[in-house]
Amino acid sequence: MSGRMHLAVELGGAGRHPGAWRLPGADAENLFTAEHHLSLVRTAARGGLDLVALTDSFVPPGDDPDALRGSLDAVAIAARVAPVVPGIGLVPTATVTHTEPFHLSKAIATLDLVSTGRAGWEPAVSRTPSEAELFGRKDAADPEVLWREASEVIDVVVRLWDSWEDDAVIRDEPTGRFVDRDKLHYVDFDGEFFSVKGPSITPRSPQAHPPIVLRGDEPSAVPVAARWADVVRIAAPTVAAAAELRDQVRTAVADAGRDPAAVTVLLDVETLVGGDLAQLDALAPAGADTGPRGLRHVGDAAGLAALLREARDAADGFTLVPLALPSGLDRIVDEVLPALGDAWTPAPEGTLRERLGLARPANRYERSSRSEPRHEGAR
Amino acid sequence: MTKKQVHLAAHFPGVNNTTVWSDPASGSQTDFSSFVHFAQTAERGLFDFLFLAEGLRLREHRGRIHDLDVVGRPDTFTVLNAIAAVTTHLGLGGTINTTFNEPYELARQFASLDHLSGGRAAWNLVTSSDAFTGENFRRGGFLDPSDRYQRAGDILAAATELWLSWDGDDVPEVRHRSAQFDFHGRFTLPPTPQGHPVLIQSGDSEQGREFGAATADAIFSRHSTIEAGQRFYRDMKDRLPRYERAEADLTILPAATFVVGDTEADAEERAEHVRRAQVSPQTAIAFLEQVWGRDLSAYDPDGPLPDVDPDPDAASITRGRVRHEKDTLQVANDWRDLAASTKGSAPGGGLTIRELIIETTARQSFVGTPAQVAAQIDDAVQADASDGFILIPHLVPGGLDEFVDTVIPELQDRGAYRSAYAGTTLRDHLGLRRPTTAEVADSRRSA
Known part of the structure; x- marks a missing residue:
């Protein structure tokens, strides 16, 4: 966390509102093309936002056949965008319930490589029987079990990120050795849900640990966020409730033995700037959940800027969640950011960790006798 | 057409x-x-x-x-x-x-x-x-x-x-x-x-x-x-x-x-250079160990092949790559024949360990x-x-x-x-x- 107001934007489908994909201008026919996603992330980067959060799930929200039916893999979108859209953090959701921790570890590390240090990761759980049935390996489980497993996955992923020391590649011709095997480490993880031997096949990435973003508004998720998160996302119905939730998150982080000042709490704010909510609601499939999920601003840009200024002490920043894309993002960048005046400054250049005020972490496997300064940043 | x-x-x-x-x-x-x-x-x-x-x-x-x-x-x-x-x-x-x-x-x-x-x-x-x-x-x-x-x-x-x-x-x-x-x-x-x-x-x-x-x-x-x-x-x-x-x-x-x-001779020379770089002295010993199934680190890669035979009971000592030598004693004897019958820089004129491995690994x-x-x-x-x-x-x-x-x-x-x-x-x-x-x-x- 730094003193600056952090701003993120959530990108998923045609926007969070279930009627958004039917809006004129929703670009629904291009949702599965690279150009659609490039255009959105370019806009967010132009605005100077800290990061984009790319949503993902194995199933579309709801089971309504009239709703938007799908999405591309979010890590894939982030990787496709990374080399050609500089200057913004890329934080895909990648689920942990039915996936392999080893694959997740190298996927996020590789996203960090191809984005030169701008990757993050939002781990999420797959709750529903529909998702479990897509794999047919295990049944859906309680949130408490799912998050306990998620914590193990994060644990082993972070270990794998450290399983290569930064200077493991030595290219030592006299001894014929390309790599110093003493700087490669088995993680030997043996948990309640799985075991992983290691080391990773992918070297330590530019940020070493791409920031981990977790939701902190579900009881079972809070201890996991307290232990692992660099960024905690919360949603609350009022500014006062948000401040209270933020304090709970900080307490939980401290109870987990970590410094609450090192954790950035971002408050979700659903936004519809200059749009017509009644029109959106009318376009939503019957019975769909049209929200709100937490704070929602429907109105003009000045009103949203005023809300963010009012709420700035309730969190370290905000995740703006456009109800409709791409128009909602254009409005944020072109109208809301200027209206914030001196309450907000664009994110500085650099890695996502740097934007969040986080140093590059030490390697847990590195012996203290070799703890001289390491080379930093992009390799 | x-x-x-x-x-x-x-x-x-x-x-x-x-x-x-x-x-x-x-x-x-x-x-x-x-x-x-x-x-x-x-x-x-x-x-x-x-x-x-x-x-x-x-x-x-x-x-x-x-x-x-x-x-x-x-x-x-x-x-x-x-x-x-x-x-x-x-x-x-x-x-x-x-x-x-x-x-x-x-x-x-x-x-x-x-x-x-x-x-x-x-x-x-x-x-x-x-x-x-x-x-x-x-x-x-x-x-x-x-x-x-x-x-x-x-x-x-x-x-x-x-x-x-x-x-x-x-x-x-x-x-x-x-x-x-x-x-x-x-x-x-x-x-x-x-x-x-x-x-x-x-x-x-x-x-x-x-x-x-x-x-x-x-x-x-x-x-x-x-x-x-x-x-x-x-x-x-x-x-x-x-x-x-x-x-x-x-x-x-x-x-x-x-x-x-640039010329055929230049290409042949470069090919030879690449093959030597692909088979460093240490890599030559490691290849030999895959067949012999035992530690051969004491052997000189620029010297002759080991007199000792492969360990017939050794499990594969290299894991995580595809390489199957079925009858390791047969392979070793073939290699000894090849080393003896080819002009090289080993004492007595045959191939050294490294020269043999370069010879047996595929030419470009x-x-x-x-x-x-x-x-x-x-x-x-x-x-x-x-x-x-x-x-x-x-x-x-x-x-x-x-x-x-x-x-x-x-x-x-x-x-x-x-x-x-x-x-x-x-x-x-x-x-x-x-x-x-x-x-x-x-x-x-x-x-």
């Missing part, structure tokens, strides 16, 4: 001793800039596709991580999606194991790559029953070797059902039940620009060949000499009618290495001037030893530069190689049809 055209693919240099890291021009094996350079060079050379191998556990030798070869790889899907951003036509082929992935997730990852690249994805489908690699995964090394092709077949059938499940606005539920899988649900993506990704197979066993003939669009083979290539080529193409497929439906691409020089497939290399490639393709080659350079990231600058123009002058991409998808480059939803519906009915 136009001449049969050469197809070329570019294998990103692998995690093994073929890739030379001691050369001053050798760059990072994992930096994205290396992939950008390599891919853009392949695209400049109008190659059909870039190819990535896979290894999901670091290799070990004598119980410890093998430290003599280049090591380190990015995640295949993630780096291919990123390469899609810096190229426009080049196909993007990834080797993905069927054993350590589930069909729904894997189908979605390949479909995402095909959508995001505008139809350039290819899947080299491999199977593994390797418990050593399995230690990195939730399910471990669960697969019995005899079930490998069953799993490959089941996962491909399942993925194809998912890829082609959307029928216009109709998004039906896919219900898949097979020996290996039992799942159901709706896929979250429409058919991709290519219908589904191009499928590559590399198995060489009877089972592997039959599976390739039935399902693959391209075969990554190991038979790069004219005679062996022709036998394999004919064998594969003759299997196609059983599956109502035409010869053009399957492209045969053997792996090949190359060295280009094509060595010569640009015109000679182009002729060798063209001749092999015209003789139906292959439809082209998957080239494996020995240097990252510049290993293709010279080939593209000098050999490609020669191939074009011979009328054997395209002067521009005719289409934008990998299926276009390979001359393949786009599979349709209706086809899957048909095959489901007839199954």
Whole structure:
């Protein structure tokens, strides 16, 4: 966390509102093309936002056949965008319930490589029987079990990120050795849900640990966020409730033995700037959940800027969640950011960790006798 | 009638001793800039596709991580999606194991790559029953070797059902039940620009060949000499009618290495230099230990072969790579004969350990001037030893530069190689049809 107001934007489908994909201008026919996603992330980067959060799930929200039916893999979108859209953090959701921790570890590390240090990761759980049935390996489980497993996955992923020391590649011709095997480490993880031997096949990435973003508004998720998160996302119905939730998150982080000042709490704010909510609601499939999920601003840009200024002490920043894309993002960048005046400054250049005020972490496997300064940043 | 055209693919240099890291021009094996350079060079050379191998556990030798070869790889899907951003036509082929992935997730990852690249994805489908690699995964090394092709077949059938499940606005539920899988649900993506990704197979066993003939669009083979290539080529193409497929439906691409020089003598000298760099003194001992099954670190790589015989009971001391020496004593005796009968610098005139390993590891497939290399490639393709080659350079990231600058123009002058991409998808480059939803519906009915 730094003193600056952090701003993120959530990108998923045609926007969070279930009627958004039917809006004129929703670009629904291009949702599965690279150009659609490039255009959105370019806009967010132009605005100077800290990061984009790319949503993902194995199933579309709801089971309504009239709703938007799908999405591309979010890590894939982030990787496709990374080399050609500089200057913004890329934080895909990648689920942990039915996936392999080893694959997740190298996927996020590789996203960090191809984005030169701008990757993050939002781990999420797959709750529903529909998702479990897509794999047919295990049944859906309680949130408490799912998050306990998620914590193990994060644990082993972070270990794998450290399983290569930064200077493991030595290219030592006299001894014929390309790599110093003493700087490669088995993680030997043996948990309640799985075991992983290691080391990773992918070297330590530019940020070493791409920031981990977790939701902190579900009881079972809070201890996991307290232990692992660099960024905690919360949603609350009022500014006062948000401040209270933020304090709970900080307490939980401290109870987990970590410094609450090192954790950035971002408050979700659903936004519809200059749009017509009644029109959106009318376009939503019957019975769909049209929200709100937490704070929602429907109105003009000045009103949203005023809300963010009012709420700035309730969190370290905000995740703006456009109800409709791409128009909602254009409005944020072109109208809301200027209206914030001196309450907000664009994110500085650099890695996502740097934007969040986080140093590059030490390697847990590195012996203290070799703890001289390491080379930093992009390799 | 136009001449049969050469197809070329570019294998990103692998995690093994073929890739030379001691050369001053050798760059990072994992930096994205290396992939950008390599891919853009392949695209400049109008190659059909870039190819990535896979290894999901670091290799070990004598119980410890093998430290003599280049090591380190990015995640295949993630780096291919990123390469899609810096190229426009080049196909993007990834080797993905069927054993350590589930069909729904894997189908979605390949479909995402095909959508995001505008139809350039290819899947080299491999199977593994390797418990050593399995230690990195939730399910471990669960697969019995005899079930490998069953799993490959089941996962491909399942993925194809998912890829082609959307029928216009109709998004039906896919219900898949097979020996290996039992799942159901709706896929979250429409058919991709290519219908589904191009499928590559590399198995060489009877089972592997039959599976390739039935399902693959391209075969990554190991038979790069004219005679062996022709036998394999004919064998594969003759299997196609059983599956109502035409010869053009399957492209045969053997792996090949190359060295280009200003003159023939220069090329030969450079080839020799590369082979010495590929077999360092330490690498020579490690190769010998794979056959002998025992610690030979006390032996001088520039001295004669060991008098001691291989340990016949030794389990394989190298793990995480494909190498099977069946009768190690026989191999050792063959090598002793070869060392004794070949002029070298060992005391008594035979080959030293290192010279022997250089001699027994493969010579480059094509060595010569640009015109000679182009002729060798063209001749092999015209003789139906292959439809082209998957080239494996020995240097990252510049290993293709010279080939593209000098050999490609020669191939074009011979009328054997395209002067521009005719289409934008990998299926276009390979001359393949786009599979349709209706086809899957048909095959489901007839199954």
